[in-house]
Structure formats: C-alpha cells, structure tokens
Amino acid sequence: MITLTIDGQRVEAEEGQTILEAAKAAGIRIPTLCHLEGLSPRGSCRLCLVEVKNWNGKLVPACATPAQDGMEVVASSERLRNLRRMILELLFAERNHICAICPSNGHCELQDLACELGMDVVHFPYRFPGLKVDASHQRFVYDPNRCVLCGRCVRACSEVEGAMTLGFSGRGVYTLVEADLGGPWGASETCTGCGKCVQACPTGALVERGKATAEQEKRPQLVAEVTERRPRVQD
Amino acid sequence: MKKIKLPVTRIEGHGLITLRLGEDGEVAEAKFHVTEVRGFERFCRGRTIWEMPGITARICGICPVSHLLCSAKAGDAILAVRPPRAADKLRRLMNLGQFVQSHALSFFHLSSPDLLLGWDSDPARRNVFGLMEKHPELALDGIRLRAYGQKVIEALGGRKIHPAWAVPGGVRSPLSEEARDALAAGLPEAMRIVQDAISLYEEHLDDWAEEIATFGNFPSLFMSLVAEDGTWEHYGGRIRFVDADRNVVADGLDPASYQEYIGEKTEGWSYLKFPYYKEAGYPEGLYRVGPLARLNCCDRMGTPLADEALKRFRALADGKAVTSSFHYHYARLIEILASLERIGRYLEDPEVLSARVRAEAGINELEGVGVHEAPRGTLFHHYRVDEDGIIQWVNLIVSTGQNNLAMNRTVRQIAQRYLTGREITEGLLNRLEGGIRAYDPCLSCSVHAVGRMPLKVQLFDQGGALISERARA
Numbered sequence: 001m002i003t004l005t006i007d008g009q010r011v012e013a014e015e016g017q018t019i020l021e022a023a024k025a026a027g028i029r030i031p032t033l034c035h036l037e038g039l040s041p042r043g044s045c046r047l048c049l050v051e052v053k054n055w056n057g058k059l060v061p062a063c064a065t066p067a068q069d070g071m072e073v074v075a076s077s078e079r080l081r082n083l084r085r086m087i088l089e090l091l092f093a094e095r096n097h098i099c100a101i102c103p104s105n106g107h108c109e110l111q112d113l114a115c116e117l118g119m120d121v122v123h124f125p126y127r128f129p130g131l132k133v134d135a136s137h138q139r140f141v142y143d144p145n146r147c148v149l150c151g152r153c154v155r156a157c158s159e160v161e162g163a164m165t166l167g168f169s170g171r172g173v174y175t176l177v178e179a180d181l182g183g184p185w186g187a188s189e190t191c192t193g194c195g196k197c198v199q200a201c202p203t204g205a206l207v208e209r210g211k212a213t214a215e216q217e218k219r220p221q222l223v224a225e226v227t228e229r230r231p232r233v234q235d
Numbered sequence: 236m237k238k239i240k241l242p243v244t245r246i247e248g249h250g251l252i253t254l255r256l257g258e259d260g261e262v263a264e265a266k267f268h269v270t271e272v273r274g275f276e277r278f279c280r281g282r283t284i285w286e287m288p289g290i291t292a293r294i295c296g297i298c299p300v301s302h303l304l305c306s307a308k309a310g311d312a313i314l315a316v317r318p319p320r321a322a323d324k325l326r327r328l329m330n331l332g333q334f335v336q337s338h339a340l341s342f343f344h345l346s347s348p349d350l351l352l353g354w355d356s357d358p359a360r361r362n363v364f365g366l367m368e369k370h371p372e373l374a375l376d377g378i379r380l381r382a383y384g385q386k387v388i389e390a391l392g393g394r395k396i397h398p399a400w401a402v403p404g405g406v407r408s409p410l411s412e413e414a415r416d417a418l419a420a421g422l423p424e425a426m427r428i429v430q431d432a433i434s435l436y437e438e439h440l441d442d443w444a445e446e447i448a449t450f451g452n453f454p455s456l457f458m459s460l461v462a463e464d465g466t467w468e469h470y471g472g473r474i475r476f477v478d479a480d481r482n483v484v485a486d487g488l489d490p491a492s493y494q495e496y497i498g499e500k501t502e503g504w505s506y507l508k509f510p511y512y513k514e515a516g517y518p519e520g521l522y523r524v525g526p527l528a529r530l531n532c533c534d535r536m537g538t539p540l541a542d543e544a545l546k547r548f549r550a551l552a553d554g555k556a557v558t559s560s561f562h563y564h565y566a567r568l569i570e571i572l573a574s575l576e577r578i579g580r581y582l583e584d585p586e587v588l589s590a591r592v593r594a595e596a597g598i599n600e601l602e603g604v605g606v607h608e609a610p611r612g613t614l615f616h617h618y619r620v621d622e623d624g625i626i627q628w629v630n631l632i633v634s635t636g637q638n639n640l641a642m643n644r645t646v647r648q649i650a651q652r653y654l655t656g657r658e659i660t661e662g663l664l665n666r667l668e669g670g671i672r673a674y675d676p677c678l679s680c681s682v683h684a685v686g687r688m689p690l691k692v693q694l695f696d697q698g699g700a701l702i703s704e705r706a707r708a
Contacts, residue, residue: 100397101289135283135623186623210595213289213399215407 004071006050013067020048020062023075030075031084031113034150035063036200038224039159045150046087047113050075059083085117093124094173095131096145097203103216104204110148111203127173136186139209140198142177147205149175153197156223165191177205196223252667252692253504254650254659255699262654263697265647267639267671268505276629284310284598284624289399291616291631297340299397300333300388301609302616304470309616310403312491312603313624314596321589322405325391327470328581329400330607331574332387334469335425337610338526338567338574339384341675342432343377346564349669350443355662373435376428380571383425387578390414405593412588419582422575426540429571433544436565443561449652450670451560451645454479456512456522457531458637460490460608465534467541467573469608475532476512476522481556485514490606493615497632510637521640524612525674526566531556538580541573560645563673570610598624609634611675635676645670659692659705667692 001012006019006028013022018041023030034045043064050062053072062075074080091097091110099105113119131144149168154177157166165188169178179188198206199222207216257263279290288306292299304326311318318326348361351370360368367374385395391410392398400407440447456479460472474488474496488496500509500517511520522528536542548569551557557566581587598620605616612634619628649670653663668690691706 100293101286103286130281133281133283133625135625141283210285210402212285212402212407215399 002067002069004067004069004073006073007075011067017067018063019050019060019065019067019071019073022067023062023073028075030062031116032063033109033113033148033202034152036152036155036202036220036223038227039152039155039200042151042155045091045148047084049080049083049087051077051080081117085119086123088114088117088119089122089124091148092119092122093126095127095129095147101213102146102204103207103211103213104146104218105214107214107217108204109202109220129173131176134185135209136184137188137191137193137209138186139193140185140195141207141209142185143205143207144176145205146203147177148203149177150202152200152202152220153177153206156196156200160223160226161192161194161196163190163192163194166197196226199223252646252690253695254654254692255695256657256697256702258697260657262647262650265643265650266504267643267646276631279626279629282626284313284403284618284620284626287616287618287626288401288403289397292397292399294631294633296396297337298333298609298611300329300392301607301614303398303401304330305605305607305609305614305616307401307403307406308605308607309603309618310605312605313598313600313618313620314403314594315599316404316594316596318405318594319589319591321409321586322592322594324581324584324587325406325410325592326401328410328578328587329388329391330470331578331581332384332391334384334574334610335571335578336381336384336388337675338571339377339381341610341672342564342567342571343374343380345675346669346672347373347377349665349672350439350564354446354665354669358661358665361665373432376431380425380428380432383421384574386421387418390418402593404595407593409590409592410587415582415588418578422579422582426572426575429568429575430540433565433568433572436568437547446666446669447559447561449648450666450673451641451648452558453644453648454556454558455641455644456484456515456520457528457556458512458522458524459529459532459613460606461486461533462537466537467529467533467535467570469529469574471607474606474613477532477556479556479558481531481554484512490613490615491604493604493606493617493632499632505639507639508632508636509639510632511640518640521644522637523560523641524634524637525563526570526610527557527560527563528612529608530566530569536569536573538573538576541569541576544569544572560641560670560673563675567610567675598622611635612637635674638674638676642671642674642676645673654694657694657696657702659694659703661705664690664692664705 004011006023011022011026020030030048032048034042041064043061048062049059051074052058052060053074099111134142154166158164165179166177169176179185180190199219251268253266254262255264275294288303291302291306294302344363348366352361352365389395392400456476458476460468461475462468462472474490475486476484478484496513498511498513511517512522530548536545602619607614614634615632617630618626621627646667649666653666693701694703696702
C-alpha cells in the first residue's frame with residue numbers, strides 16, 4: 001500500500017493504481033473524457049490534469065499517472081478549473097458541437113462536462129469545419145463534426161472487440177477516425193457491427209442510424225462490463 | 236465582448252418598407268424588404284435525413300412544430316413508408332395544438348392591441364400590457380387559450396418549444412392516458428374563449444370598415460390544401476387554387492409536384508423569395524396562403540360550430556372569396572374553433588393511445604416532399620438525399636414567403652390611402668405595420684415587441700432622394 005494526499009486528504013492506494021483510481025476510491029471527483037473504464041489509459045484529452053505539489057506543481061494526467069508514495073496531489077484549484085475549462089473551450093471551438101440538434105443532446109459527456117466546469121462561453125474563434133458525415137454503415141453513423149478525438153471508439157474496437165477496424169488518420173485538428181484504411185465505413189471488411197464504438201463514444205459523433213435529436217442514449221459502462229465477463233487466460 | 240452566433244437565423248427580426256413617389260406626388264411603388272438572410276437550405280446539406288426535423292424546427296420559435304411535422308413528412312417520403320395510423324392522428328393532433336397556440340398569439344397578443352386600443356393610440360401602451368389595463372379579461376383569456384395549444388404540444392412532444400418528437404416514419408412516443416384526460420378537461424374553457432373572441436370580432440366589424448377596405452383588399456388567387464372531399468385540411472389532402480370569385484382555378488394538384496405550378500422569383504431588394512402561380516406568370520400569379528386562403532378554398536370546415544362560423548364569414552363577400560387581408564384575423568379565429576373541435580374528436584378516439592407509432596425503414600427514395608398547412612399557410616419541405624440518407628439539396632417554401640407579393644401589395648395600398656404629403660406620420664406607420672401583421676408573418680414577434688419595433692419606413696421622391704424616414708428603435 002502507498003499513501004498520498006489528494007486535496008489535503010490522506011488517500012491509500014495499491015501499487016500500480018493511477019491517481020484517478022485512487023481518487024475515485026476515495027470519492028474525489030476528477031473530470032475525465034478520453035478515459036473509459038475497461039480501456040487502456042490514453043491521457044490525450046488532458047481534462048483530468050492534476051497538480052503534483054511536491055513535483056514543483058507539475059501538471060500530470062490523473063488517468064495515466066501511477067500514484068506514488070508521498071505524492072501531494074491537487075485535484076481542484078482555480079488554476080486547474082481555468083485550464084480544464086480552456087481545454088473544453090478548445091474542444092468546442094475545434095468542431096461543430098451544436099447540442100440543440102444533436103442525437104446525443106442530454107446524454108453527452110462533453111455537454112455534461114461543459115455544465116460541470118461552468119463553460120458558459122467559448123473564448124476562441126470557432127473553426128466550423130465542414131467534415132463529411134459517414135452514414136454508409138447499415139447500423140451506425142459517424143459524424144466527425146461532433147468528434148473530440150478521444151479515441152475511445154478506436155480502443156474499444158481493438159482492445160475489446162478485437163476487430164481493429166477503427167483507427168486514426170491525419171494529424172492534429174485534421175485527424176479523423178476511419179474504418180480500415182479509409183473509405184466508407186459501410187464497405188469495411190473488418191467491422192463486425194458490434195456497436196461497442198458507439199457505446200464508448202462520449203458525444204454524438206457515433207450514433208445509431210435513425211436516431212433523432214436527443215434520442216441517442218449510450219451505455220459506456222458496457223465496455224467495462226464486457227471485459228469483466230470475458231474469461232481470463234492465465235499467464 | 237463576444238458575439239453569440241447561432242445558426243437559427245431566419246426572417247424574424249427586421250423589416251424595412253420603402254415608398255417611392257411618382258411624378259404626381261402619389262405613391263408609385265412600395266416595397267416590403269426582408270433584410271435578414273436565412274441559409275437553412277444551404278447548411279442542411281451534408282446532414283442526415285433523421286436530423287432534419289430537429290434542424291428545421293429551429294427555423295422558428297413560434298412555429299417549430301410546423302417545420303418539425305413537415306420535415307418528418309418529407310422523411311416519410313424518403314423512407315417510402317406510411318406512418319402507423321395512430322402516428323398520423325397524433326401528428327395531426329399536434330398540428331392542431333400548433334394552430335391554436337400560434338393563432339391565439341397572433342390575435343390576442345400581437346394584433347388585438349391594434350384592433351381594440353385603436354390605431355392612433357400611444358405605441359408605448361399599444362401592446363399586450365396596455366391590453367391588460369383596458370381589457371384584462373380578454374388579455375388573460377388570450378394567454379389561457381394559447382397555453383392550451385401549448386399544452387397539446389407538450390403532452391405529445393414533452394416540451395412546448397422545439398419538441399424533437401416527429402421523426403421520419405412516425406413519432407417517437409404515444410399519448411398517455413393521463414395527458415389525454417388533462418387535455419380533455421381543458422377543452423371547454425378554450426372553446427368558450429374562442430367563441431367569445433369570434434363574437435367580439437363580429438361586433439366590431441363596422442368600427443374597422445375603413446381598415447377592412449384598405450388593408451390588402453384586392454382580388455387575388457388563394458391557395459391551400461383541401462381534403463379529398465373539399466373539407467378544410469391542415470395536414471394532408473391536395474392543393475387547390477381559387478380566384479376572387481371562389482371559382483376553382485386548379486384542384487386536386489399533387490402537393491409533391493409543387494414545382495409544376497409554383498414558381499419562385501428572387502428580387503435584389505429582399506432576401507425573401509417571391510413564389511407565384513406559374514400559369515398566371517409573375518407577378519400576376521400572386522396568391523395568398525394562410526387562414527384567409529384556407530377558408531376561401533375549402534367547401535366546408537367539417538365540424539359543426541366552425542361550419543356555422545364559416546357561413547357568417549362567407550356572408551361578408553356574398554359567398555365569393557373574402558379578399559381583404561384584414562379578415563385574416565377573422566379566419567384565424569374560426570380556425571382556432573375548428574382546431575379545438577377536431578382536438579375534441581381525437582381525444583375521444585381510443586386509437587390515439589396506441590403504442591404503435593413509428594415505422595422503421597432505410598433509404599428507399601432519393602427525393603421526398605413534405606407538405607402540410609402551417610398556421611401561416613402551406614409549407615413545403617423538399618429534400619434530395621444520397622443512398623446513405625445524406626442531404627444533397629433542400630428547398631423550403633414557407634408561408635410568409637408565399638404571402639410576400641400580397642404583403643407588398645398591401646403596403647402599397649395602405650401607403651396610397653394614408654400617406655398625405657411628404658411626411659411619414661405615426662398613423663401611417665401604425666397602419667403599415669398593422670397591414671403586415673394581418674398576415675402574421677414570422678417577423679411578427681419582433682415587430683410587436685414591447686416598447687420596441689424595428690420596422691423602418693423610408694419615403695423617396697421620384698428622383699430617388701430620401702425625403703422622409705421613420706422608425707422606432
């Protein structure tokens with residue numbers, strides 16, 4: 001067992017647990033977006049940034065940083081609130097997140113985070129990209145305009161389903177999630193149509209075909225449930 | 236510090252009227268400009284057909300239901316499905332609720348201050364608050380009646396404004412028994428209110444004789460949907476055109492083939508298109524839509540009390556078409572009555588409680604047209620999609636657009652009657668707005684905002700020089 005403090009509170013953690021896991025066990029809320037239980041940590045969205053006091057105030061992603069003995073973690077402060085809000089603003093400004101007409105309206109992690117972190121204005125100019133919606137799949141629709149590139153779908157596809165259909169193409173703001181090596185999702189030879197990507201997606205980027213405004217409810221916890229139930233092979 | 240940009244712009248907001256004098260010093264030309272751009276037809280491209288009801292509902296906050304239902308109908312056509320019978324009835328029920336709330340808003344909140352407080356009364360008091368002081372019972376009645384219409388919408392869609400309830404193939408949720416019973420309980424009061432309002436209107440007809448004669452009083456064509464047997468229709472049926480003598484000019488037209496008989500002209504001075512009846516050409520093909528047109532087109536209302544009222548309405552013009560746009564108000568009240576009677580019928584129909592309300596299908600047609608009657612007139616949504624259901628092309632013909640030519644004509648008629656000299660007077664400005672307001676165009680909500688009225692009138696001489704301007708900011 002190791003001992004650390006989070007926001008002044010003494011917290012015990014097991015060796016190998018992340019700061020996020022330790023905080024969760026102690027009932028301390030740290031916002032996350034690209035993190036999903038059942039998937040490998042990625043640390044790419046930076047919403048779970050915490051400050052480690054005795055590391056000179058260094059900022060680290062709680063989801064991907066192992067808890068260490070004697071660590072003094074700050075999980076909520078004015079500085080962190082401002083940073084997290086700015087990260088969210090950048091996510092909103094990067095693509096077209098129009099909640100009013102989104103199938104995930106009311107069931108969206110990005111929207112919930114904006115409420116939680118008090119993001120009532122975006123200080124950056126919106127980019128309004130005109131990205132092509134892929135509705136070629138028989139059961140699902142991918143709208144890159146609503147994608148935050150968290151990669152949860154890509155990890156669910158490879159780590160849980162094992163299909164390795166979805167992957168990233170491009171760089172930076174031009175990154176897209178694509179099936180196989182590009183081309184319409186509906187033409188993919190590897191997609192099993194399992195839908196775990198849709199359940200894992202935190203926004204309205206991946207939805208079931210035919211879902212109208214506010215109609216798409218998701219079960220991201222399904223990913224962890226599936227991995228729990230899977231028979232383990234002994235090493 | 237920051238501009239909030241939302242893609243919900245349409246024409247509500249700012250209107251401009253320009254008047255040009257001829258050599259003789261009389262009004263030679265009058266134009267009603269809509270100075271805001273829409274863009275829906277463009278930015279819907281690339282979205283999926285399933286999102287369209289939700290997106291197009293945002294065109295308007297007063298009539299989201301109209302766009303929602305019309306878009307869902309266009310979606311039905313693209314899925315090539317017939318929504319289950321219960322869904323059809325529920326959509327109709329919601330549309331009737333929309334008629335009640337929108338018409339009540341137009342008559343009680345927006346227009347009755349003009350009608351009952353007088354055209355020359357203080358503009359600061361000539362609004363719903365002024366009405367509250369002078370006629371508190373009427374103002375409250377109006378609020379209650381509109382609330383009833385909103386309750387119908389809420390009972391079905393879960394919310395009063397922008398319910399995302401109708402979908403291609405049907406509707407998302409059925410009506411619950413409790414909600415039905417609550418609506419049935421509120422119906423008698425709503426009926427009482429509208430019958431009182433109709434009596435009030437009929438009692439005042441003589442007081443408004445001059446306005447009736449000049450507020451868009453001219454012969455024209457009228458267009459609306461009518462049922463197969465000629466009964467008043469608000470959701471299905473076929474297109475009929477009648478002329479000022481109520482002769483049927485064209486009947487049984489397929490609404491989906493609207494492009495064969497409706498042309499759309501654009502003019503450089505207004506962002507609003509000018510639809511016209513193709514066979515008569517432009518601008519002679521001017522036709523009016525909305526309550527007045529629907530009552531002129533139909534053979535009967537199809538419900539007892541509304542049919543009685545229709546007889547009195549017809550008597551105004553000896554059985555011919557009622558041609559004064561002032562009587563849009565009258566027609567609107569009669570339509571509220573008809574809507575309430577029909578709501579009563581649906582509430583007694585056990586099928587509205589059926590849970591089978593949504594047909595599922597893939598993309599089976601690449602083009603679809605949805606047509607129905609919105610409170611302000613016939614509404615067309617026309618989409619083309621690709622094999623995956625992604626929108627490639629959109630054409631919307633909205634009611635206010637179809638009354639565009641008529642509104643311009645009305646503005647000219649009022650200006651010719653009330654402009655004296657070279658000065659735009661308060662009385663002229665009031666009547667110009669009143670004339671426009673009779674059509675209840677989408678910009679009415681801002682045109683009659685309390686204490687603010689962003690309508691502007693400019694008067695030009697024959698040489699094109701601005702000689703008078705009047706606006707309330």
